[in-house]
Amino acid sequence: MAEQPGAPMVELPEIEVVEAMEDAEDAIRAQEPLPDAIPILPLRETVTYPDALTPLAVGQERSIKLVDDVLGANRMLAMVASRDPSEEEPGPDQLYDVGVVGVVARMMKVPDGTIRILVQGTNRVRIGPYVADTPYLVARIEELPDRIEATPELEALTHNVQRTFSEIIEQIPYLPEELQMAVANVDDPAALGHLIAGALRISTEEKQGLLEEVDVAKRLRRLSEILARELEVIQLGSQIQSQVQSEIDKGQREFVLRQQMKAIQEELGEGDEQQAEVNELRERLEQANLPEDANKAAERELSRLEKLPPAAAEHGVIRTYLEWLVELPWDVRTEDNLDIANAREVLDRDHYDLEKVKDRILEYLAVRKLKPDSHGPILCFVGPPGVGKTSLGKSIAAALGRGFERISVGGVRDEAEIRGHRRTYIGAMPGTIVRALRDAGSRNPVFMIDELDKMGSDFRGDPASAMLEVLDPAQNDTFRDHYLDLTFDLSEVMFIATANILDTIPPALLDRMEVIQLAGYTLDEKRHIARRYLVPRQIAENGLKPSKIEFANPALTAIIEEYTREAGVRNLEREIGTVCRKVAREVAEGRARKKVTISAKRARELLGKQRVYPEQRRRTEDPGVATGLAWTPTGGDVLFIEATAMPGSGKLSITGQLGDVMKESAQAAVSYVRGHSDEIQAGLAADWFAKHDLHVHVPAGAVPKDGPSAGVAMAVALASLIAERPVRNDLAMTGEITLTGQVLPIGGVKEKSLAAQRAKIKRVILPARNEADVAEIPEHERAGLEFEYVEHVDDAIAAALVG
Ligand SMILES: Nc1ncnc2c1ncn2[C@@H]1O[C@H](COP(=O)(O)OP(=O)(O)OP(=O)(O)O)[C@@H](O)[C@H]1O
Ligand SMILES: [Mg+2]
Numbered sequence: 001m002a003e004q005p006g007a008p009m010v011e012l013p014e015i016e017v018v019e020a021m022e023d024a025e026d027a028i029r030a031q032e033p034l035p036d037a038i039p040i041l042p043l044r045e046t047v048t049y050p051d052a053l054t055p056l057a058v059g060q061e062r063s064i065k066l067v068d069d070v071l072g073a074n075r076m077l078a079m080v081a082s083r084d085p086s087e088e089e090p091g092p093d094q095l096y097d098v099g100v101v102g103v104v105a106r107m108m109k110v111p112d113g114t115i116r117i118l119v120q121g122t123n124r125v126r127i128g129p130y131v132a133d134t135p136y137l138v139a140r141i142e143e144l145p146d147r148i149e150a151t152p153e154l155e156a157l158t159h160n161v162q163r164t165f166s167e168i169i170e171q172i173p174y175l176p177e178e179l180q181m182a183v184a185n186v187d188d189p190a191a192l193g194h195l196i197a198g199a200l201r202i203s204t205e206e207k208q209g210l211l212e213e214v215d216v217a218k219r220l221r222r223l224s225e226i227l228a229r230e231l232e233v234i235q236l237g238s239q240i241q242s243q244v245q246s247e248i249d250k251g252q253r254e255f256v257l258r259q260q261m262k263a264i265q266e267e268l269g270e271g272d273e274q275q276a277e278v279n280e281l282r283e284r285l286e287q288a289n290l291p292e293d294a295n296k297a298a299e300r301e302l303s304r305l306e307k308l309p310p311a312a313a314e315h316g317v318i319r320t321y322l323e324w325l326v327e328l329p330w331d332v333r334t335e336d337n338l339d340i341a342n343a344r345e346v347l348d349r350d351h352y353d354l355e356k357v358k359d360r361i362l363e364y365l366a367v368r369k370l371k372p373d374s375h376g377p378i379l380c381f382v383g384p385p386g387v388g389k390t391s392l393g394k395s396i397a398a399a400l401g402r403g404f405e406r407i408s409v410g411g412v413r414d415e416a417e418i419r420g421h422r423r424t425y426i427g428a429m430p431g432t433i434v435r436a437l438r439d440a441g442s443r444n445p446v447f448m449i450d451e452l453d454k455m456g457s458d459f460r461g462d463p464a465s466a467m468l469e470v471l472d473p474a475q476n477d478t479f480r481d482h483y484l485d486l487t488f489d490l491s492e493v494m495f496i497a498t499a500n501i502l503d504t505i506p507p508a509l510l511d512r513m514e515v516i517q518l519a520g521y522t523l524d525e526k527r528h529i530a531r532r533y534l535v536p537r538q539i540a541e542n543g544l545k546p547s548k549i550e551f552a553n554p555a556l557t558a559i560i561e562e563y564t565r566e567a568g569v570r571n572l573e574r575e576i577g578t579v580c581r582k583v584a585r586e587v588a589e590g591r592a593r594k595k596v597t598i599s600a601k602r603a604r605e606l607l608g609k610q611r612v613y614p615e616q617r618r619r620t621e622d623p624g625v626a627t628g629l630a631w632t633p634t635g636g637d638v639l640f641i642e643a644t645a646m647p648g649s650g651k652l653s654i655t656g657q658l659g660d661v662m663k664e665s666a667q668a669a670v671s672y673v674r675g676h677s678d679e680i681q682a683g684l685a686a687d688w689f690a691k692h693d694l695h696v697h698v699p700a701g702a703v704p705k706d707g708p709s710a711g712v713a714m715a716v717a718l719a720s721l722i723a724e725r726p727v728r729n730d731l732a733m734t735g736e737i738t739l740t741g742q743v744l745p746i747g748g749v750k751e752k753s754l755a756a757q758r759a760k761i762k763r764v765i766l767p768a769r770n771e772a773d774v775a776e777i778p779e780h781e782r783a784g785l786e787f788e789y790v791e792h793v794d795d796a797i798a799a800a801l802v803g
Pocket of ligand 1: 350351352353354383384385386387388389390391392498499500529533568569570573
């Protein structure tokens with residue numbers, strides 16, 4: 001039995017070509033007409049067609065004998081497919097009835113004893129009856145010619161078959177490209193059918209069916225059905241294939257890349273380390289209990305980190321980012337201590353007096369206690385330096401049992417300082433809010449926004465609007481830092497702001513805050529603060545013991561009056577510190593045996609040259625000088641207004657770095673005094689003002705001064721000048737004037753009265769409408785001061801001038 005075609009013949013060098021016909025066609029022509037009976041070569045699992053050149057491997061003994069015999073004769077045999085491929089030596093019953101007569105064109109012997117033949121098919125024949133079965137089958141044959149009729153349908157079928165087949169060829173790798181050319185060139189429909197049927201891998205039954213069909217049109221129709229079906233199967237197959245392939249490709253690619261990465265990391269000795277790092281971060285992330293969106297971001301970054309080699313620049317950036325995420329107190333809270341009595345104790349322990357402020361703080365805590373979710377207003381402590389704003393904030397945090405962080409926004413001009421830079425910036429960092437959160441370690445600390453009044457703004461964005469978002473309870477639960485690119489809920493943070501002055505705080509911010517003013521301290525209060533807080537602290541800080549050093553009251557007074565000039569107590573504490581340090585040195589050197597008592601004299605010895613002089617008396621000796629009271633960011637201060645006249649033509653010059661408002665009040669003062677000169681100085685020449693130039697000067701030119709409240713003092717100075725009577729040297733004044741001499745109320749009464757006390761002033765002239773403000777100052781804070789209330793500048797002049 002011959003086997004199916006396929007074994008390559010030419011490429012087997014050991015094959016010995018025994019017989020070859022130069023031209024098979026000659027042989028075919030030579031064979032006509034067909035013989036009656038012919039040897040039958042059974043085919044297993046294949047069907048050949050007329051005109052086809054079929055390679056066959058022949059292994060069975062009876063078939064080898066058959067080939068041998070026909071080669072010795074006319075070379076003709078008939079090839080018939082077997083119905084049962086499992087049958088080794090099929091008999092006539094197992095063979096189909098239709099086969100193909102062929103001429104053996106070549107024969108080759110293979111060393112294993114089998115042979116290969118190449119058979120050129122010629123005619124389709126009906127086989128039977130059989131006339132012999134040994135040594136091989138021999139049967140009679142009858143030619144089966146095609147039935148063909150040239151109809152348009154046949155033509156259409158031909159084209160259809162050609163087209164479908166060429167589509168199939170394009171998609172099937174086992175069909176050679178040349179076949180396409182061959183199919184295109186065959187225009188005989190019958191031959192076309194055979195050619196294509198021979199090339200297809202379809203079942204033997206189907207192939208046989210095509211062979212047996214003598215009606216060409218019918219054959220092509222069946223063929224075209226088969227082709228259509230095949231094409232569909234192929235297309236479906238390739239679709240599935242490409243889906244599967246792309247799945248495989250993706251998985252494969254990632255797998256391969258990961259393997260490579262692992263290999264590289266191992267080579268560099270960093271694989272395990274990196275994995276350990278990632279694992280550690282992942283563990284910490286889990287513990288940090290991030291909210292959902294943050295967690296998502298973290299996971300994303302983590303998987304990026306896993307893939308990056310540690311040497312990549314990105315690696316460090318991502319790592320730092322993840323560290324930030326891990327370290328933020330997403331889910332850490334401290335328990336509030338809302339025990340009011342305890343809070344009172346803590347506030348008293350740390351601060352002297354400040355009763356009003358403490359009361360307000362306790363009220364605030366009480367409301368929180370009753371209504372835990374209330375946001376309450378943001379407290380803003382306003383006052384001069386060193387009055388205890390920052391330290392009050394610390395005490396509040398301590399009383400509540402919360403963390404405390406100070407965020408200084410003074411000088412901040414860039415929004416990014418508050419909100420951070422986007423991560424695309426090199427060296428990007430979260431803003432100060434997120435940094436403080438990390439440092440606080442809980443999501444409900446006390447944040448002290450310091451120096452809110454000194455926040456700037458420029459082209460880099462407005463930090464005030466970022467601050468607004470931070471402080472506004474309506475928005476701060478979704479505060480977004482640019483670096484994190486995530487929102488953090490700040491609603492549980494307690495904000496306290498501080499400022500020296502109110503004017504420069506952006507109004508939108510001021511609106512959301514409750515301002516608590518701290519004006520400064522009197523001499524007496526300062527002494528108390530020093531004794532109870534500053535001295536013990538400085539003694540401890542300089543390594544001394546209370547048993548080694550003691551400050552006498554006059555010493556504290558001397559330090560306060562001669563070495564400091566401030567509303568608060570910061571410099572006082574520094575000077576006390578200096579004294580302690582010097583005593584510490586004496587003790588360390590063994591010079592101080594017993595307890596050192598600091599007297600005023602001793603304090604002066606230790607502190608050296610006096611730094612602050614009471615200049616009041618000396619300054620106001622001459623007519624034309626009045627003492628004003630000013631309110632400045634560092635608290636209140638005294639201000640000397642000097643007026644002089646010189647022969648001239650009625651010009652007015654104003655110097656001393658005065659702001660516009662202050663210049664205007666100087667002009668108003670001049671106008672008033674000029675208009676009422678005869679009341680002030682009866683004998684003054686009518687053309688005195690026309691023949692003199694006036695100069696108003698406010699010394700300490702480096703300090704910018706503004707505001708209308710020096711009006712009264714300017715008028716008094718000018719009145720003193722033309723009246724040639726000096727102003728009382730124990731008197732200071734403040735008040736705005738109108739052109740008609742009305743005195744209007746001013747602000748900062750408490751600060752100004754404290755400044756007057758510091759300057760040893762005894763009497764203060766105030767606008768009548770400020771009387772209520774004075775009533776609000778605790779009695780002990782205005783001890784030794786006498787207030788005179790005036791409605792008109794004439795009253796002030798009358799009270800101020802000597803004689
Ligand atoms: N009433 C007070 N009782 C006890 N100590 C006080 C009092 N007021 C201020 N101090 C102390 O004075 C020092 C300076 O106070 P603090 O730093 O709070 O000033 P501040 O108002 O924040 O000033 P700045 O505006 O300059 O920030 C602190 O050591 C503080 O403890
Ligand atoms: Mg402060």
